[in-house]
Amino acid sequence: MAGSKRETVKLGDEIVERGPQGATHQVASPGAPVLTTQQGLPVSDDQNTQKAGPRGPALLQDLHFREKIFHFDHERIPERVVHARGYGAHGYFELTDSLADVTRAKVLSEVGKKTPAFVRFSTVAGSQGSFDVARDVRGFAVKLYTDEGNWDIVGNNIPVFFIQDAMKFPDMVHAVKQEADRGFPQAQSAHDTFWDFASLSPETTHMLMWIMSDRAIPRSFRFMEGFGVHSFRLVTAEGKSTYVKFHWKPKLGMQSVVWNEAVKINGADPDFHRRDLWTAITNGDFPEWELGVQLFDDEFADKFDFDILDATKLIPEELVPVRRIGRLVLDRMVDNFFAETEQVAFCTQNIVPGVDFTNDPLLQGRNFSYLDTQTKRLGGPNFTHIPINAPKCPFHNFQQDGHMAMHNPKGRANYEPSSLDRGPRESPTAGYTPFQEPLRDATTRERGALFADHYSQARQFYISQTEPEQTHIKNAFVFELSKVEVPAIRERVVSHLLNVDEMLAQQVAQGLRLEKIPQAAPPARPVVSTLPESPALSIIKNGPKSFAGRKLGVLVTDGTDATLLSGLMKAAADEGTLVELVAPAVGGVKTTDGKLVPAGQKIVGAPSVLYDAVVLLPSADGAALLNDEATARDFIADAFAHAKFIAYVKEARPLMERAGVGPSDMDAGFAEIRAGGDFAGFLTTCRDVRFWDREKRTHTV
Numbered sequence: 179m180a181g182s183k184r185e186t187v188k189l190g191d192e193i194v195e196r197g198p199q200g201a202t203h204q205v206a207s208p209g210a211p212v213l214t215t216q217q218g219l220p221v222s223d224d225q226n227t228q229k230a231g232p233r234g235p236a237l238l239q240d241l242h243f244r245e246k247i248f249h250f251d252h253e254r255i256p257e258r259v260v261h262a263r264g265y266g267a268h269g270y271f272e273l274t275d276s277l278a279d280v281t282r283a284k285v286l287s288e289v290g291k292k293t294p295a296f297v298r299f300s301t302v303a304g305s306q307g308s309f310d311v312a313r314d315v316r317g318f319a320v321k322l323y324t325d326e327g328n329w330d331i332v333g334n335n336i337p338v339f340f341i342q343d344a345m346k347f348p349d350m351v352h353a354v355k356q357e358a359d360r361g362f363p364q365a366q367s368a369h370d371t372f373w374d375f376a377s378l379s380p381e382t383t384h385m386l387m388w389i390m391s392d393r394a395i396p397r398s399f400r401f402m403e404g405f406g407v408h409s410f411r412l413v414t415a416e417g418k419s420t421y422v423k424f425h426w427k428p429k430l431g432m433q434s435v436v437w438n439e440a441v442k443i444n445g446a447d448p449d450f451h452r453r454d455l456w457t458a459i460t461n462g463d464f465p466e467w468e469l470g471v472q473l474f475d476d477e478f479a480d481k482f483d484f485d486i487l488d489a490t491k492l493i494p495e496e497l498v499p500v501r502r503i504g505r506l507v508l509d510r511m512v513d514n515f516f517a518e519t520e521q522v523a524f525c526t527q528n529i530v531p532g533v534d535f536t537n538d539p540l541l542q543g544r545n546f547s548y549l550d551t552q553t554k555r556l557g558g559p560n561f562t563h564i565p566i567n568a569p570k571c572p573f574h575n576f577q578q579d580g581h582m583a584m585h586n587p588k589g590r591a592n593y594e595p596s597s598l599d600r601g602p603r604e605s606p607t608a609g610y611t612p613f614q615e616p617l618r619d620a621t622t623r624e625r626g627a628l629f630a631d632h633y634s635q636a637r638q639f640y641i642s643q644t645e646p647e648q649t650h651i652k653n654a655f656v657f658e659l660s661k662v663e664v665p666a667i668r669e670r671v672v673s674h675l676l677n678v679d680e681m682l683a684q685q686v687a688q689g690l691r692l693e694k695i696p697q698a699a700p701p702a703r704p705v706v707s708t709l710p711e712s713p714a715l716s717i718i719k720n721g722p723k724s725f726a727g728r729k730l731g732v733l734v735t736d737g738t739d740a741t742l743l744s745g746l747m748k749a750a751a752d753e754g755t756l757v758e759l760v761a762p763a764v765g766g767v768k769t770t771d772g773k774l775v776p777a778g779q780k781i782v783g784a785p786s787v788l789y790d791a792v793v794l795l796p797s798a799d800g801a802a803l804l805n806d807e808a809t810a811r812d813f814i815a816d817a818f819a820h821a822k823f824i825a826y827v828k829e830a831r832p833l834m835e836r837a838g839v840g841p842s843d844m845d846a847g848f849a850e851i852r853a854g855g856d857f858a859g860f861l862t863t864c865r866d867v868r869f870w871d872r873e874k875r876t877h878t879v
């Protein structure tokens with residue numbers, strides 16, 4: 179047959195097989211599998227359709243072609259209506275402190291037990307193909323495959339939410355997604371419909387403060403906290419309930435990017451967060467979080483200034499400390515993105531005996547939504563048969579049939595009670611029983627009275643931030659509202675901010691150049707302005723203790739000092755910092771010892787926004803060569819503008835000046851490296867992540 183004729187040819191340094199049509203293949207290793215159709219029929223030619231003659235029309239009888247294209251045509255499933263863009267990884271949860279006194283859940287009682295876990299991080303508003311560093315909430319969904327069934331903590335990286343009642347979720351999501359008529363903007367809240375909805379819904383105010391803060395532009399999934407958000411219950415075998423809020427605390431501390439960086443990262447590497455997680459896990463640098471719980475009882479709930487059922491409120495850690503009870507480690511990437519990350523189906527109603535819900539009206543709405551949406555998204559009720567969704571403990575029931583049923587009950591009796599087969603039976607002792615909460619009120623659509631306080635905790639969040647963080651919040655409001663076309667919407671937002679912090683409101687008004695400050699929105703409940711600062715709410719106050727897990731971008735050229743470079747590599751390895759060499763060509767540079775050192779990136783594809791700090795190690799000639807390379811100048815100018823720590827050799831100074839960074843700009847964020855240079859000292863400085871003082875000089879409008 180013509181299609182099967184092969185010859186061997188040389189391609190570069192490799193010997194490959196070439197078919198008559200020119201396509202080349204690696205030489206098949208002995209025993210390599212034969213390509214087949216889905217029915218197992220061996221395929222003779224995967225390059226050409228059957229035709230009536232070499233130039234003739236294609237034939238419908240080509241079953242291999244038909245099957246291949248038919249399958250391709252059906253590859254897509256609906257993307258998630260929210261949280262469409264996400265990235266998942268496997269790992270385990272290990273309990274370090276037992277909660278057996280407050281819950282019968284085995285996963286929270288047996289210290290040392292490792293429970294398999296799958297985690298999916300996501301942005302909310304963007305489509306599946308949008309960029310990673312959108313200003314947005316991040317989903318932080320954890321599936322624990324416990325011995326008592328799957329327990330999903332479907333949380334976010336922000337502990338509060340936009341709305342209080344699930345009834346408003348479709349409105350809120352419609353408003354933030356691309357506008358209905360024009361189909362843009364993608365993955366952004368900076369547009370009229372979002373701010374229109376938000377400014378007409380004062381309950382969003384607290385969450386607005388969070389998403390205008392740097393929490394919404396994390397440096398990486400590895401550097402963010404996670405929260406269960408709602409108040410849940412832990413319940414003992416005797417039926418005693420304790421309220422609980424779940425927290426995930428990143429071992430690496432928190433870190434975010436700055437907004438101007440985010441804008442540029444999204445162009446330079448739309449997969450910035452995915453790549454970060456992939457690289458860390460495949461390098462064996464496994465990210466880790468501690469599971470923390472805030473436990474409280476009805477007495478605390480009754481005395482608390484806010485309703486614990488209101489998901490727009492949090493419980494300050496200073497009031498109820500977070501008790502660390504276990505660790506979550508992500509140590510394995512998926513084998514197949516679609517099979518696992520895309521098909522994983524989280525559901526708030528997946529709980530285990532000993533964990534239970536509260537009457538939070540957002541949570542109760544979610545309990546309906548997730549199962550419903552999975553049925554549509556994954557095509558039927560048997561999505562639990564997909565391996566990523568199936569429990570890892572034994573499971574038995576009489577649910578049957580439906581599309582793609584993979585686990586089918588055996589035997590005659592597919593029902594119970596039955597006397598014919600000895601099938602599975604319910605267990606009053608092992609089984610889940612809902613917490614027995616007395617119901618007392620008449621049916622209503624009212625919300626609890628305390629739900630009406632929309633500003634007090636927003637204010638508390640704002641006053642708990644450091645100065646640079648407050649500036650970023652102000653700038654974010656100004657940026658977002660400057661994209662809003664309708665002036666009345668901008669004013670409405672300022673009218674709410676006046677109830678949060680007058681100075682903030684004034685600064686935002688000034689940034690927008692509002693002609694006059696509007697009146698404060700009338701609060702539905704008096705604002706409690708005495709809530710104290712809560713240091714736990716600031717990222718900078720909870721930053722890293724080392725520069726581990728961060729990435730240095732090192733600019734090198736031919737003639738880079740080999741001793742300095744190896745000193746840097748050693749210091750970075752000691753600190754646990756990743757190093758990427760950025761060079762004029764990806765093939766690398768010849769250092770002073772004559773060796774060719776391969777580079778990680780060519781300068782044009784590696785702006786400094788991709789790194790946490792930079793080192794400029796060119797030779798004098800190399801620096802001169804880069805003098806007229808705009809991307810090299812941007813590399814330095816951006817590192818400076820983004821308040822990064824910068825180490826340099828004296829040979830780099832002319833290039834730095836060319837980039838607009840002259841001697842008068844050199845602040846304490848710069849370190850000159852001399853012969854035998856002290857990179858360890860520089861990396862210790864980098865633990866502070868940025869030299870924030872510089873921002874006042876680089877962002878003045």
Ligand code: HDE
Pocket residue numbers: 258259260261264298299300316317318319332333334339343344345347405406407408489522523524539540541543544547548549551552
């Ligand atoms: Fe979700 N949410 N949500 N959500 N949510 C979904 O479920 C919904 C809310 C969260 O990686 C959907 O499988 C309603 C709060 C995460 O697969 C959908 C309400 C929090 C993910 C849905 C909320 C979340 C989702 C879309 C208001 C933080 C991604 C696809 C009552 C505590 C999970 C899907 C993943 C996904 C509904 C509010 C977190 C439509 C109705 C609050 C992390 O079912």
